[in-house]
Amino acid sequence: MYPIRNNIMSNIELNDKKIQILEVAEKLFSEKGFEGTSIRDISKHAKINIAMVSYYFGSKERLLEALIIYKTSDLKLQLENLLLENLEPLDKVNKLIEIYINRISCNKGIFRVLHFEINAKKREKSFIAFTELKKGNLKSVESIIAQGQAKGVFRKDVIIPLITPTIIGTFFHFHMNKPFFEELLNLKTEAMYNDYIKNSLTKHIQQTIKALLVYEN
Amino acid sequence: MYPIRNNIMSNIELNDKKIQILEVAEKLFSEKGFEGTSIRDISKHAKINIAMVSYYFGSKERLLEALIIYKTSDLKLQLENLLLENLEPLDKVNKLIEIYINRISCNKGIFRVLHFEINAKKREKSFIAFTELKKGNLKSVESIIAQGQAKGVFRKDVIIPLITPTIIGTFFHFHMNKPFFEELLNLKTEAMYNDYIKNSLTKHIQQTIKALLVYEN
DNA sequence: GTTTAAATTAAACAGTCGTTTAATTTTATT
DNA sequence: AATAAAATTAAACGACTGTTTAATTTAAAC
Numbered sequence: 001m002y003p004i005r006n007n008i009m010s011n012i013e014l015n016d017k018k019i020q021i022l023e024v025a026e027k028l029f030s031e032k033g034f035e036g037t038s039i040r041d042i043s044k045h046a047k048i049n050i051a052m053v054s055y056y057f058g059s060k061e062r063l064l065e066a067l068i069i070y071k072t073s074d075l076k077l078q079l080e081n082l083l084l085e086n087l088e089p090l091d092k093v094n095k096l097i098e099i100y101i102n103r104i105s106c107n108k109g110i111f112r113v114l115h116f117e118i119n120a121k122k123r124e125k126s127f128i129a130f131t132e133l134k135k136g137n138l139k140s141v142e143s144i145i146a147q148g149q150a151k152g153v154f155r156k157d158v159i160i161p162l163i164t165p166t167i168i169g170t171f172f173h174f175h176m177n178k179p180f181f182e183e184l185l186n187l188k189t190e191a192m193y194n195d196y197i198k199n200s201l202t203k204h205i206q207q208t209i210k211a212l213l214v215y216e217n
Numbered sequence: 218m219y220p221i222r223n224n225i226m227s228n229i230e231l232n233d234k235k236i237q238i239l240e241v242a243e244k245l246f247s248e249k250g251f252e253g254t255s256i257r258d259i260s261k262h263a264k265i266n267i268a269m270v271s272y273y274f275g276s277k278e279r280l281l282e283a284l285i286i287y288k289t290s291d292l293k294l295q296l297e298n299l300l301l302e303n304l305e306p307l308d309k310v311n312k313l314i315e316i317y318i319n320r321i322s323c324n325k326g327i328f329r330v331l332h333f334e335i336n337a338k339k340r341e342k343s344f345i346a347f348t349e350l351k352k353g354n355l356k357s358v359e360s361i362i363a364q365g366q367a368k369g370v371f372r373k374d375v376i377i378p379l380i381t382p383t384i385i386g387t388f389f390h391f392h393m394n395k396p397f398f399e400e401l402l403n404l405k406t407e408a409m410y411n412d413y414i415k416n417s418l419t420k421h422i423q424q425t426i427k428a429l430l431v432y433e434n
Numbered sequence: 435g436t437t438t439a440a441a442t443t444a445a446a447c448a449g450t451c452g453t454t455t456a457a458t459t460t461t462a463t464t
Numbered sequence: 465a466a467t468a469a470a471a472t473t474a475a476a477c478g479a480c481t482g483t484t485t486a487a488t489t490t491a492a493a494c
Binding site for chain 3: 038039040050051053054059060
């Protein structure tokens with residue numbers, strides 16, 4: 001018999017096979033985009049039958065939905081925990097940046113898809129889930145910066161909703177031009193590339209945001 | 218007879234019809250991605266026969282190449298002119314940011330495609346052209362910042378290749394999340410959205426880069 | 435007006451796409 | 465071991481893909 005392919009089933013109950021499919025899908029989507037990846041590609045790389053994707057997720061579109069939820073569900077939690085930590089405002093901001101970069105760095109594939117496939121088309125369900133994630137993130141950032149402003153450490157004329165674009169945007173632009181920067185900065189191996197992100201790029205972003213928040217004209 | 222469909226013809230000789238096709242292609246590529254846009258889509262919107270795209274450009278891939286060259290050729294010139302201007306280093310940086318934002322803002326569509334289609338696949342020809350553009354841009358930025366450092370206005374420990382990611386990345390991340398920020402910042406019309414970019418967002422980026430270049434620990 | 439080249443067209447090409455089908459095998463339950 | 469559910473399969477579906485074809489119309493040259 002065929003299972004009822006509703007959202008509850010396809011999104012929450014994730015068995016090993018489903019996760020295997022999601023991992024392959026993420027890899028291929030990030031390499032070739034959503035439209036550029038066929039279900040036949042996915043099933044070939046995941047070594048399953050073509051029909052299994054539809055069987056498990058219902059459709060390619062719903063596979064994307066499941067992928068988004070699967071990959072973004074714990075970032076929110078991580079940020080909420082950061083809020084409760086007892087840190088100086090600047091340290092908190094630095095840690096926020098680290099969380100962002102680490103989180104996105106580990107999920108480069110899906111974030112690429114998120115930004116360039118979701119917003120483009122009218123993928124309603126996926127879009128709403130993504131918007132909620134962003135709203136939650138913004139609240140966390142607002143809260144952290146408000147703490148620093150209350151302590152008189154941060155200036156008060158920064159436009160807070162534009163902080164996240166600077167953090168994530170810088171990282172993303174770097175990553176989207178990976179081949180360019182690999183050549184320019186002589187990052188010959190994948191390890192060197194990841195090291196550069198973890199050290200130099202993260203530092204640059206932290207330095208940038210610190211300067212923006214602290215600098216007085 | 219059929220014209221020789223070589224690069225010289227398809228890239229340089231741009232008649233009205235070709236430009237019309239390129240404009241439509243940019244619009245659709247930016248909305249639905251390269252893979253997500255069919256030649257039938259393009260020909261329908263451009264009100265031409267399907268075969269005309271192949272006739273003029275040779276293939277869909279070569280259409281993309283032509284589009285990139287068509288849309289990026291004058292940015293390089295604009296930056297080289299900026300170098301020659303007699304301005305204070307900080308004013309020069311601010312103007313650089315304005316040029317970047319204005320230039321990309323007017324060509325949002327193609328830059329979206331550039332970042333997410335080019336780097337993903339092995340579109341060699343397009344990729345090389347794009348890499349050359351970025352190298353030239355970096356040289357301009359290096360030169361401007363070196364001027365400021367020589368005058369003792371800018372600090373000397375900034376990683377210059379990461380300046381551009383911060384400028385363009387911030388703008389891009391904002392634009393990629395257009396629907397999100399439209400709702401968040403209450404930008405009800407297209408004019409209000411563009412105004413926000415021209416004023417608030419540009420100011421934010423200028424303020425950020427200034428702080429980064431000038432701020433002393 | 436005739437000739438030659440360019441532009442434009444409808445139709446067909448061979449593939450690929452996402453999805454569904456019905457049959458079969460595997461697994462779990464009793 | 466028998467029964468029921470779930471997983472897996474190969475095959476087919478119609479729709480769409482980029483590209484090419486050969487025929488026709490339009491424009492330019494002489």
